[in-house]
Amino acid sequence: MNPVSEAYRSNHLQPNYIFPLDFESVEDVVPDSHTWNSPLNMFDIDESSEHVIKSVAVPVIDLDDPNAVKLLGQACETWGVFHVMNHGVPLNLIKDIESESRRLFSLPTEQKLKAIRSTGGVSGYGLAHISKFFPKKMWSEGFGIVGSPVEHARKLWPDQEDDYFRFCDVVEEYQKEMKKLCERLMSLMLSSLGINTEDPNWTGSTGEPKDAQSLLQLNSYPVCPDPNMAMGMGPHTDSSFITVLHQNGPGLHLHSNQVGWVEVPPLQNALIVNIGDLFTILSNGRFVSRIHRAGVNRTRHRLSVAYFYGPPMDVKVSPLMKLVDPDHPPLYRSVTWNEYLAIKAKNFDKALEMVQIEDGKSIA
Numbered sequence: 560m561n562p563v564s565e566a567y568r569s570n571h572l573q574p575n576y577i578f579p580l581d582f583e584s585v586e587d588v589v590p591d592s593h594t595w596n597s598p599l600n601m602f603d604i605d606e607s608s609e610h611v612i613k614s615v616a617v618p619v620i621d622l623d624d625p626n627a628v629k630l631l632g633q634a635c636e637t638w639g640v641f642h643v644m645n646h647g648v649p650l651n652l653i654k655d656i657e658s659e660s661r662r663l664f665s666l667p668t669e670q671k672l673k674a675i676r677s678t679g680g681v682s683g684y685g686l687a688h689i690s691k692f693f694p695k696k697m698w699s700e701g702f703g704i705v706g707s708p709v710e711h712a713r714k715l716w717p718d719q720e721d722d723y724f725r726f727c728d729v730v731e732e733y734q735k736e737m738k739k740l741c742e743r744l745m746s747l748m749l750s751s752l753g754i755n756t757e758d759p760n761w762t763g764s765t766g767e768p769k770d771a772q773s774l775l776q777l778n779s780y781p782v783c784p785d786p787n788m789a790m791g792m793g794p795h796t797d798s799s800f801i802t803v804l805h806q807n808g809p810g811l812h813l814h815s816n817q818v819g820w821v822e823v824p825p826l827q828n829a830l831i832v833n834i835g836d837l838f839t840i841l842s843n844g845r846f847v848s849r850i851h852r853a854g855v856n857r858t859r860h861r862l863s864v865a866y867f868y869g870p871p872m873d874v875k876v877s878p879l880m881k882l883v884d885p886d887h888p889p890l891y892r893s894v895t896w897n898e899y900l901a902i903k904a905k906n907f908d909k910a911l912e913m914v915q916i917e918d919g920k921s922i923a
């Protein structure tokens with residue numbers, strides 16, 4: 560038996576939605592399992608606009624601009640997505656994480672499957688978690704890294720010490736820079752809401768400062784013989800406070816009820832920032848977590864690197880007191896990131912509604 564089918568077979572206890580397509584064996588048609596030609600009917604998106612992608616410029620914010628705080632606030636309230644320039648992340652590090660990611664996804668399928676994510680796990684190789692909500696599979700593969708990349712690298716490059724160390728060094732440096740950037744962005748965005756936080760750490764019930772949690776997600780979208788029939792990553796909102804994204808080519812689309820699908824092209828030297836559901840809760844609905852998706856293309860292997868930044872897992876997130884008054888009652892109940900992920904794992908596109916307060920009560 561070929562080693563790839565053997566790996567799939569020996570992992571038969573894994574739910575099917577974790578396994579990406581074996582892209583090495585794809586010829587010139589999109590298999591039925593990956594053909595997205597039926598209406599999805601999620602997030603109440605008008606599916607007649609599915610293939611119409613408009614180019615409307617999303618905000619570009621220069622962190623060196625003296626008006627950055629005000630501009631960030633406006634972008635978060637209207638778009639929920641923006642490009643950020645002068646972000647302080649070394650540009651050669653962004654190139655390096657992209658090439659490490661390319662090296663990882665270029666490994667033989669058999670090797671990548673050695674680092675397959677466990678059921679219910681977050682770290683390792685596999686299809687994005689949201690895959691289980693869609694009737695068809697997504698044209699992508701992903702790799703999640705929480706904390707140290709060492710265990711993964713050992714499985715991926717067991718006998719190549721140089722490859723192993725290079726991957727770990729770049730991932731660790733990128734995680735460090737992303738954490739710094741996210742702390743800075745969070746503080747600027749909170750300032751735009753009139754909240755001043757000197758200390759980016761979170762204080763739990765014990766009074767001990769706690770560190771934010773994060774996940775580094777490498778996404779790969781192999782070339783596709785019929786891009787109009789396939790979907791790289793289905794429509795979703797992120798759960799984080801914020802997500803910082805690097806993409807090596809066009810493919811990110813965001814959705815607005817007024818405009819429909821909008822292309823977010825890569826901008827040189829910029830990173831993309833996305834507001835996640837937990838920031839919508841924290842800001843009492845002022846900041847928008849925008850529905851987005853990733854398309855695929857015929858000629859270019861697209862890569863994206865997403866850094867999800869959120870609160871410590873056991874810290875409750877609720878609308879900030881300063882944003883709540885008789886005219887602005889709390890719109891959401893308090894939840895930890897873990898609780899919210901569990902609600903999202905069951906209710907997906909309805910998760911934010913489930914923690915909404917109506918008449919003083921929430922549904923979930």
Ligand SMILES: C=C1C[C@]23C[C@@]1(O)CC[C@H]2[C@@]12CCC[C@@](C)(C(=O)O1)[C@H]2[C@@H]3C(=O)O
Pocket residue numbers: 681687688689690703774776795796797798799867900903
């Ligand atoms: C912490 C998390 C955010 C995430 C769900 C998860 O538990 C682990 C994977 C994350 C990720 C990465 C790819 C896109 C995404 C929507 C998905 O399917 O898995 C996000 C999730 C999210 O933001 O909800």
Ligand SMILES: O=C(O)CCC(=O)C(=O)O
Pocket residue numbers: 776778792797804806810811812851852853862863865
């Ligand atoms: O690849 C992209 O452009 C989008 C990826 C994404 O939305 C995610 O990882 O949450």
Ligand SMILES: [Fe+2]
Pocket residue numbers: 795796797802851
């Ligand atoms: Fe996303």
